[in-house]
Amino acid sequence: MKIFEKKCPNCHANLEFKVGEKDVVCPSCRRTFAIEYDHDIVDPEVMLKAKDIQLKILDEVQDSFVAARKIRKIVMPVVLIFIAAMFAFGIFMFFQTRARMEENRKKAEEQSQQFEEQFEEQFQKAKDQFQQSQP
């Protein structure tokens, strides 16, 4: 710990004190003086502790960045695979729906053709019966 020096206000002897001490006794005249600290006197130990805390915070920030990067490394491929799977599923559904619609359209066409043929047949029968019933 750094030792500060000041002159005794009473006998001008050197007063030595460590930062943090509340009062100092003059070694020459044995009088006690309360120590008043200037704001710009900073304990080097406090400075070191503050620096330590700063470094620890920096370390933690860096750690969290590294952790975030690790998570991204794991999560990103999963997200990409999911998106690709959804995209492939969408394409599959699109083609399947189109194929089913085409199938339905063909079925409807066939049914209407059958209906037309039946109608034609029955119409022909009715026409024949009508002609036979005529004298």
Ligand SMILES: [Zn+2]
């Ligand atoms: Zn003194």
